[in-house]
Amino acid sequence: MLKLQDVCYSAMGKQILKDINLTFSDEIIVITGANGAGKSTLAKIIMGILKPTSGKIFYNDQDITDFSITERAKMGIAFAFQQPVKFKGLKVLDILRLSSSEKGKSLSTYLSDVGLCAKEYLTRELSGELSGGELKRIEIASVLARKCPITIFDEPEAGIDLWSFSNLVQTFKNFQNQVKGTMILISHQEKMIEIADTIIVMKEGKVEKVGKNHEILPTLSIKSCKGCGGNR
Amino acid sequence: MKQDELLNIVTDNAVFGGAYNIRVNGKLFDRKTNENVDIVSKEGASGIDIFIKDGTVGQTIGIPVVLTSGDIQEVVLNDFHIGKNCDVTIIAGCGIDNCSSCTSQHDGVHTFYVGQNSKVKYIERHYGHGEGSGQKVMNPETVINMEKDSKMEMITTQLEGVDSTVRKTTAHLADGANLVITEKVLTTGEQKATSIFDVDLDGKNSKAKLSSRVVAKDNSYQDFYSDVKGNNDCYAHIECDAIIVNNAKVGSTPKIVANHPDASLVHEATIGKIAGEQLLKLLSLGLDEKEAEDAIIQGFLK
Numbered sequence: 001m002l003k004l005q006d007v008c009y010s011a012m013g014k015q016i017l018k019d020i021n022l023t024f025s026d027e028i029i030v031i032t033g034a035n036g037a038g039k040s041t042l043a044k045i046i047m048g049i050l051k052p053t054s055g056k057i058f059y060n061d062q063d064i065t066d067f068s069i070t071e072r073a074k075m076g077i078a079f080a081f082q083q084p085v086k087f088k089g090l091k092v093l094d095i096l097r098l099s100s101s102e103k104g105k106s107l108s109t110y111l112s113d114v115g116l117c118a119k120e121y122l123t124r125e126l127s128g129e130l131s132g133g134e135l136k137r138i139e140i141a142s143v144l145a146r147k148c149p150i151t152i153f154d155e156p157e158a159g160i161d162l163w164s165f166s167n168l169v170q171t172f173k174n175f176q177n178q179v180k181g182t183m184i185l186i187s188h189q190e191k192m193i194e195i196a197d198t199i200i201v202m203k204e205g206k207v208e209k210v211g212k213n214h215e216i217l218p219t220l221s222i223k224s225c226k227g228c229g230g231n232r
Numbered sequence: 233m234k235q236d237e238l239l240n241i242v243t244d245n246a247v248f249g250g251a252y253n254i255r256v257n258g259k260l261f262d263r264k265t266n267e268n269v270d271i272v273s274k275e276g277a278s279g280i281d282i283f284i285k286d287g288t289v290g291q292t293i294g295i296p297v298v299l300t301s302g303d304i305q306e307v308v309l310n311d312f313h314i315g316k317n318c319d320v321t322i323i324a325g326c327g328i329d330n331c332s333s334c335t336s337q338h339d340g341v342h343t344f345y346v347g348q349n350s351k352v353k354y355i356e357r358h359y360g361h362g363e364g365s366g367q368k369v370m371n372p373e374t375v376i377n378m379e380k381d382s383k384m385e386m387i388t389t390q391l392e393g394v395d396s397t398v399r400k401t402t403a404h405l406a407d408g409a410n411l412v413i414t415e416k417v418l419t420t421g422e423q424k425a426t427s428i429f430d431v432d433l434d435g436k437n438s439k440a441k442l443s444s445r446v447v448a449k450d451n452s453y454q455d456f457y458s459d460v461k462g463n464n465d466c467y468a469h470i471e472c473d474a475i476i477v478n479n480a481k482v483g484s485t486p487k488i489v490a491n492h493p494d495a496s497l498v499h500e501a502t503i504g505k506i507a508g509e510q511l512l513k514l515l516s517l518g519l520d521e522k523e524a525e526d527a528i529i530q531g532f533l534k
Binding site: 047049068069070073074078079081083085087088089090091094095098099142146 | 445473507509510512513514515516517518519520521527528530531532533534
């Protein structure tokens with residue numbers, strides 16, 4: 001179980017997160033809210049990419065606030081970046097091998113999970129020769145391959161076409177059924193929010209609402225929420 | 233390091249299905265020819281002439297050089313006469329194991345005459361080893377003459393351990409000729425490497441793609457010079473990417489000259505440290521900083 005206690009984060013004189021108190025169980029949690037609400041900052045703080053200005057982070061009752069990214073990754077926290085990273089020289093197969101101890105055919109299935117043909121993509125370089133959407137799907141595949149108990153996806157829908165997006169939602173459901181861990185999705189998309197067990201709504205660096213899907217979803221006015229990108 | 237071990241590194245454990253000429257410590261060690269590939273020692277100079285008959289297809293020809301003792305300085309001239317309609321792979325390269333306090337140096341000038349409609353893959357690897365204070369110096373020079381509609385792919389790699397190198401490549405391309413050069417160089421410590429490319433696209437529809445990926449670590453220094461001239465309706469793309477680690481320095485001096493209104497020439501250069509987001513991504517997969525840096529550099533130079 002992951003727990004954030006009184007977490008605050010400031011940068012360049014601006015408070016970005018204020019007194020965040022959250023407990024994450026083994027379920028699908030969607031964190032939503034307008035642009036600039038602090039969702040991605042919160043995700044980066046969980047992964048250790050950013051250090052909280054104050055507050056504590058606990059994983060299975062262990063204080064991991066000062067743990068490095070590597071230490072958290074080894075403990076079983078995985079993170080899919082919103083902007084996929086390009087690597088000259090590293091191939092898709094290389095990044096999957098770095099992500100997972102599985103071999104060969106097993107690694108290929110993570111690519112098919114995100115709608116890519118392994119035969120076509122495994123030997124491709126993770127560079128500008130791939131489109132933004134392809135890189136994004138490979139980023140997601142590299143995180144799925146880790147099969148971690150805590151998995152964070154920062155706006156997984158960004159750059160993914162509509163057809164692939166529907167399949168991606170199903171992929172997340174399947175992954176959760178298999179791993180049964182804590183899956184945190186940062187998303188504005190209605191279809192993504194719909195698969196949440198718990199929904200967290202953030203506003204101006206604070207948790208505005210948190211509750212079960214059936215409690216929160218009816219209260220969300222996605223259609224009228226600027227910045228949520230809803231299409232209801 | 234044993235001679236066989238050095239040879240295996242330089243040739244990447246390749247098996248020569250065709251002919252070969254192995255040079256060890258300044259002398260011919262072993263040679264094999266066949267009905268399609270003849271190898272003849274030059275008279276009055278160190279080196280060989282390699283004659284590949286018209287229509288030779290599928291052969292891998294090896295011409296590695298190793299120096300396993302200090303105080304050897306040699307200049308070797310190797311000329312490749314490749315006939316028409318060939319499709320061959322040539323594996324060269326040089327390995328120096330120098331445990332002495334004297335300099336070991338190999339300067340190899342490889343001149344290619346690539347016949348009409350022929351296809352050549354040329355792989356060259358350089359490697360230095362040895363704890364002695366003696367320098368390990370290699371100065372490879374490649375001269376490429378490409379006839380009409382010929383293709384050549386040159387993959388040249390400096391693996392590690394070379395204290396000083398000047399790598400010079402010149403090329404002349406006739407109509408429809410297509411040249412692809414991929415260079416990868418690693419320098420560490422106080423090593424110095426200079427790469428010079430001088431390419432003339434003389435023929436109509438000739439194409440050249442030159443890609444240099446280098447990593448300079450510690451206090452090493454690398455310089456890249458390219459001078460590409462479009463003398464006809466042609467296309468060239470030059471790309472220089474460099475990663476610097478610690479206090480290393482890298483310079484890139486591109487020159488592209490369009491001497492014809494239909495010449496299209498592109499140059500790109502990127503020099504910098506390992507990108508922060510690349511490190512973060514690999515750290516998030518559980519690698520520590522050293523492992524992440526090594527994975528990025530190995531991938532970059534692979």
